[in-house]
Amino acid sequence: MNMESTKKGERTDIERGHAFHLLYEMLRIRRFEERCAELYSASKIRGFMHLYVGEEAVAVGVIDALKPEDSVVATYREHGHALIRGIPAGAIMAEMFGKVEGCSRGRGGSMHLFDDKTHFYGGNAIVGGGLPVAVGMALASKMKKEKGVTCCFFGEGAVAEGEFHESMNLAALWKLPVIFVCENNLYAMGTALTLSESVTDISKKAESYNIISDPVDGMDVLAVEKAAQKALTAVRAGNGPYFLECRTYRFRAHSMFDPELYRKKTEVEEWKKHGPIVRFTRYLKENDLLNDKDLDDIEQKIASEIEEAVAFADAGRPEPVEDLTRFVYSEGGKS
Amino acid sequence: MNTQDREITYREAVREAIREAMQKDERVFLMGEDVGRYGGCFAVSKDMLDEFGQERIRDTPLSESAFVGAGIGAALGGMLPVVEIMTVNFSLLALDQIVNNAAKYLHMSGGLFNVPVVIRMATGGGKQLAAQHSHSLEGWYAHIPGIKVLTPATIEDARGMLWTALMDPDPVLIFENNTLYNMKGHLPANPVPVDIDHAIVRRPGTDITVITYGVGLFKALDAAEKLSEDDIETEVIDLRTLRPLDDETFLASVAKTHRVLIVDEGWRSGGISAEISARIMERSFYDLDAPTERLCGVEVPMPYAGHLEQAALPQTEDIISIVKRMVKSNG
Numbered sequence: 001m002n003m004e005s006t007k008k009g010e011r012t013d014i015e016r017g018h019a020f021h022l023l024y025e026m027l028r029i030r031r032f033e034e035r036c037a038e039l040y041s042a043s044k045i046r047g048f049m050h051l052y053v054g055e056e057a058v059a060v061g062v063i064d065a066l067k068p069e070d071s072v073v074a075t076y077r078e079h080g081h082a083l084i085r086g087i088p089a090g091a092i093m094a095e096m097f098g099k100v101e102g103c104s105r106g107r108g109g110s111m112h113l114f115d116d117k118t119h120f121y122g123g124n125a126i127v128g129g130g131l132p133v134a135v136g137m138a139l140a141s142k143m144k145k146e147k148g149v150t151c152c153f154f155g156e157g158a159v160a161e162g163e164f165h166e167s168m169n170l171a172a173l174w175k176l177p178v179i180f181v182c183e184n185n186l187y188a189m190g191t192a193l194t195l196s197e198s199v200t201d202i203s204k205k206a207e208s209y210n211i212i213s214d215p216v217d218g219m220d221v222l223a224v225e226k227a228a229q230k231a232l233t234a235v236r237a238g239n240g241p242y243f244l245e246c247r248t249y250r251f252r253a254h255s256m257f258d259p260e261l262y263r264k265k266t267e268v269e270e271w272k273k274h275g276p277i278v279r280f281t282r283y284l285k286e287n288d289l290l291n292d293k294d295l296d297d298i299e300q301k302i303a304s305e306i307e308e309a310v311a312f313a314d315a316g317r318p319e320p321v322e323d324l325t326r327f328v329y330s331e332g333g334k335s
Numbered sequence: 336m337n338t339q340d341r342e343i344t345y346r347e348a349v350r351e352a353i354r355e356a357m358q359k360d361e362r363v364f365l366m367g368e369d370v371g372r373y374g375g376c377f378a379v380s381k382d383m384l385d386e387f388g389q390e391r392i393r394d395t396p397l398s399e400s401a402f403v404g405a406g407i408g409a410a411l412g413g414m415l416p417v418v419e420i421m422t423v424n425f426s427l428l429a430l431d432q433i434v435n436n437a438a439k440y441l442h443m444s445g446g447l448f449n450v451p452v453v454i455r456m457a458t459g460g461g462k463q464l465a466a467q468h469s470h471s472l473e474g475w476y477a478h479i480p481g482i483k484v485l486t487p488a489t490i491e492d493a494r495g496m497l498w499t500a501l502m503d504p505d506p507v508l509i510f511e512n513n514t515l516y517n518m519k520g521h522l523p524a525n526p527v528p529v530d531i532d533h534a535i536v537r538r539p540g541t542d543i544t545v546i547t548y549g550v551g552l553f554k555a556l557d558a559a560e561k562l563s564e565d566d567i568e569t570e571v572i573d574l575r576t577l578r579p580l581d582d583e584t585f586l587a588s589v590a591k592t593h594r595v596l597i598v599d600e601g602w603r604s605g606g607i608s609a610e611i612s613a614r615i616m617e618r619s620f621y622d623l624d625a626p627t628e629r630l631c632g633v634e635v636p637m638p639y640a641g642h643l644e645q646a647a648l649p650q651t652e653d654i655i656s657i658v659k660r661m662v663k664s665n666g
Contacts, residue, residue, distance in 0.1 A: 105445025136408020
């Protein structure tokens with residue numbers, strides 16, 4: 001189903017509870033990150049922080065389609081992925097506050113969120129660096145005959161890295177259960193796709209490695225979800241890797257240090273009109289699946305979760321400096 | 336398991352170690368360029384494809400970053416991969432994976448995700464392979480917290496270190512000096528895993544300590560034998576592991592001999608020899624009767640011409656003349 005193909009009053013096959021869930025998760029990520037930006041300005045969060053605002057439909061559509069046994073490898077712009085995957089908002093916020101209650105004990109920060117319970121393998125801040133690792137995790141699943149699929153996110157900037165091409169080749173060669181999700185937001189930091197790639201159709205690059213590759217409207221959560229389900233079905237059937245190019249857009253700066261000299265404000269405003277949340281909200285309202293009261297309820301619930309997360313992070317403890325050199329090597333125990 | 340003492344080559348010792356690990360534990364597999372059909376660039380994995388099949392002896396494309404990263408990912412996924420990189424020179428193509436991922440996942444994740452991968456590679460010069468195949472960069476890797484760096488020199492260590500490395504929960508790099516593969520040596524019956532935490536005194540002496548590792552060990556032992564004819568008793572220490580560095584063993588030796596020469600095929604500037612020298616200064620300065628000296632690879636990209644290459648590498652004769660001079664000096 002595609003939002004564009006339905007008109008006001010048309011019956012849809014989306015179940016109301018599920019629609020609510022998708023909207024709720026996108027809004028939850030949006031509000032969480034808006035709060036992060038405030039907390040950054042208030043110096044509660046430091047270092048690099050990259051917001052996902054505008055791209056929420058990708059993480060929500062894909063990760064919602066995953067199963068608990070699947071694994072996620074993400075990038076430094078991964079707050080949204082961590083939230084939808086199920087890492088508690090408090091543990092994520094505490095991580096950004098540099099507290100020991102954080103999901104990586106305050107050792108990782110915004111760019112390195114990790115969680116074993118949800119098989120969330122970071123937060124990789126080297127562009128392209130997560131791809132070979134995802135390939136290896138998929139190799140382990142295959143060799144151990146486990147059912148899990150590895151889901152690897154990266155931006156279109158990674159496509160220029162050698163690791164991208166090496167990983168595509170290896171995953172396809174060994175028919176590994178991995179789904180590659182390219183979040184094409186058109187800018188690698190400040191360099192436009194057209195200025196960095198001789199071939200700008202990214203899905204073609206994956207195809208050239210014999211990987212089934214679908215371009216998807218990354219601003220349409222239902223389209224992303226549908227594409228992810230199709231991809232996962234194929235991967236779970238043992239057909240090897242699958243590639244989704246989710247075409248999306250980042251509404252805010254690359255990081256908190258970016259003055260955005262490389263694009264016009266009008267371009268950003270134009271994209272915002274077609275943002276994943278406004279679009280899905282409008283669609284649900286037009287189909288009588290959502291009213292203003294529902295939306296207020298959702299917003300209130302999210303606001304209270306976020307304030308709880310902030311309070312949790314605020315109340316967290318800084319790790320004692322005496323523990324500085326822990327976690328360089330494992331403490332006891334053999335593999 | 337062989338129940339008799341044997342003479343085997345270093346190559347055979349490494350092969351036996353990998354075979355045994357694969358027989359013992361289904362999680363172990365070997366992956367790298369030409370490890371299967373070709374039998375390994377240095378013939379270490381010859382015939383192993385027939386024994387274990389292509390699932391566990393995996394030929395990879397020439398994609399160092401991808402297959403080293405895949406080793407890291409497979410380790411995160413519960414396997415115990417042995418990744419072979421042909422030589423340390425090619426490992427530079429995988430530096431991002433080794434340094435940014437393998438060495439850091441445990442820490443970045445606040446202790447959640449350890450990476451039990453073993454990465455083996457050949458190192459060193461001496462075969463006229465010129466500037467891009469001959470360097471000794473193991474000391475460089477020893478700079479990095481989060482990984483362990485092993486340099487087995489003897490047959491017993493080549494045979495015994497692998498299993499210990501595989502059972503270690505963290506990433507371990509093993510450097511095999513390429514001139515040692517054909518070396519024959521004695522392997523005791525029923526070989527067992529050996530520790531990877533300690534340096535060892537390979538030859539006791541009283542007049543001077545030579546600290547070295549890898550192929551340097553045999554040059555030092557040769558020199559010590561010849562020096563002994565001149566009544567100079569050299570204590571030879573094999574570091575075995577460059578990270579973590581076992582200070583206690585060499586500091587104890589310094590306290591006994593009061594003179595130290597460090598022999599390292601790697602370059603001098605910022606190398607492991609500098610680190611060892613600094614640690615001796617910091618902790619054993621007053622034990623010294625003479626300044627610590629270093630014999631290192633000459634700071635030049637390795638030339639092809641045989642006589643130039645030999646001139647660029649530490650030699651037994653160099654060790655002998657430096658030791659003689661140092662022992663004569665009163666400090």
